[in-house]
Amino acid sequence: xxxxxxxxxxxxxxxxxxxxxxxxxxxxxxxxxxxxxxxxxxxxxxxxxxxxxxxxxxxxxxxxxxxxxxxxxxxxxxxxxxxxxxxxxxxxxxxxxxxxxxxxxxxxxxxxxxxxxxxxxxxxxxxxxxxxxxxxxxxxxxxxxxxxxxxxxxxxxxxxxxxxxxxxxxxxxxxxxxxxxxxxxxxxxxxxxxxxxxxxxxxxxxxxxxxxxxxxxxxxxxxxxxxxxxxxxxxxxxxxxxxxxxxxxxxxxxxxxxxxxxxxxxxxxxxxxxxxxxxxxxxxxxxxxxxxxxxxxxxxxxxxxxxxxxxxxxxxxxxxxxxxxxxxxxxxxxxxxxxxxxxxxxxxxxxxxxxxxxxxxxxxxxxxxxxxxxxxxxxxxxxxxxxxxxx
Numbered sequence: 001x002x003x004x005x006x007x008x009x010x011x012x013x014x015x016x017x018x019x020x021x022x023x024x025x026x027x028x029x030x031x032x033x034x035x036x037x038x039x040x041x042x043x044x045x046x047x048x049x050x051x052x053x054x055x056x057x058x059x060x061x062x063x064x065x066x067x068x069x070x071x072x073x074x075x076x077x078x079x080x081x082x083x084x085x086x087x088x089x090x091x092x093x094x095x096x097x098x099x100x101x102x103x104x105x106x107x108x109x110x111x112x113x114x115x116x117x118x119x120x121x122x123x124x125x126x127x128x129x130x131x132x133x134x135x136x137x138x139x140x141x142x143x144x145x146x147x148x149x150x151x152x153x154x155x156x157x158x159x160x161x162x163x164x165x166x167x168x169x170x171x172x173x174x175x176x177x178x179x180x181x182x183x184x185x186x187x188x189x190x191x192x193x194x195x196x197x198x199x200x201x202x203x204x205x206x207x208x209x210x211x212x213x214x215x216x217x218x219x220x221x222x223x224x225x226x227x228x229x230x231x232x233x234x235x236x237x238x239x240x241x242x243x244x245x246x247x248x249x250x251x252x253x254x255x256x257x258x259x260x261x262x263x264x265x266x267x268x269x270x271x272x273x274x275x276x277x278x279x280x281x282x283x284x285x286x287x288x289x290x291x292x293x294x295x296x297x298x299x300x301x302x303x304x305x306x307x308x309x310x311x312x313x314x315x316x317x318x319x320x321x322x323x324x325x326x327x328x329x330x331x332x333x334x335x336x337x338x339x340x341x342x343x344x345x346x347x348x349x350x351x352x353x354x355x356x357x358x359x360x361x362x363x364x365x366x367x368x369x370x371x372x373x374x375x376x377x378x379x380x381x382x383x384x385x386x387x388x389x390x391x
Contacts, residue, residue, distance in 0.1 A: 012135025017143030050102020110332030130257025214341030248301025256306030
């Protein structure tokens with residue numbers, strides 16, 4: 001593994017920690033800032049908004065900057081955003097801090113994917129992306145529980161201070177380990193950027209990303225209350241279950257990258273989505289059976305994030321084919337699609353819980369993943385259709 005990939009993984013770990021840790025801090029922030037729980041929960045949506053804006057828009061605007069300098073600048077912005085959160089005197093300032101870090105997140109993962117693939121041979125591209133995204137999954141396993149512990153015992157501000165330290169470590173690692181001569185594509189023109197936003201084949205992949213990833217979050221958003229209220233686990237046991245889920249996710253992320261490298265992105269994604277759909281349907285029936293529910297959740301974790309490397313490498317491949325001068329923009333839009341999927345999945349899951357109850361979220365998620373499966377199958381068939389060149 002190139003050492004530069006290690007620097008990207010450390011950065012992804014820091015970014016993943018600040019993205020996910022807020023969920024564990026919502027009650028503490030609401031209490032200490034004297035705001036409502038929904039207002040504190042909005043900090044999750046604000047971050048996702050920053051990612052969704054930052055990924056396509058800022059990636060396009062920073063196309064002329066050297067990759068390493070841009071990477072270092074993003075980690076500086078990320079660190080400053082967390083320092084601002086640490087010192088935030090009001091809720092409004094905290095919202096601004098979350099938006100700043102979300103913007104950095106969006107651009108980081110869009111250019112990080114292309115940097116990662118440039119460091120390895122083409123046949124290792126998906127694995128390289130999986131290693132980088134592995135930082136996110138490790139954050140789920142270790143960074144989030146640790147950050148939540150710090151917030152509960154020392155205050156939520158100290159959590160953001162700790163994440164700022166991670167940002168500084170990532171900045172130093174990137175400065176030392178990432179090469180200066182990373183190949184930089186010529187910046188995309190406005191016309192080419194619009195093409196990325198309107199090309200039907202790329203739009204199809206963004207839809208697959210949003211649906212395939214978002215379908216899982218329909219149930220995953222409410223996994224803790226489901227395991228507690230339906231499966232009958234204690235709150236302390238649920239914490240260990242989430243830790244186990246995080247380990248499954250980490251395994252699945254690496255395995256998914258290897259699967260995409262070996263069999264190609266489309267066959268790997270078809271298999272992962274098909275199994276994920278079945279597992280969600282199984283969870284519909286096992287959610288109220290304690291140990292069966294546990295087994296289903298742990299296996300589901302492997303497939304839930306196993307689609308990430310394949311989706312990201314697939315959009316890069318198709319962008320190189322259809323919009324070769326705007327690959328970074330296309331990659332950034334796919335990062336935005338992941339976050340749109342998270343938001344949509346959470347909203348649909350919330351509406352399902354409100355109107356039909358916790359127990360109905362898995363099958364709704366399965367239906368959403370089924371649509372993603374059908375779309376990736378269609379995309380694979382279109383890949384085999386000869387392209388007619390006129391003139």
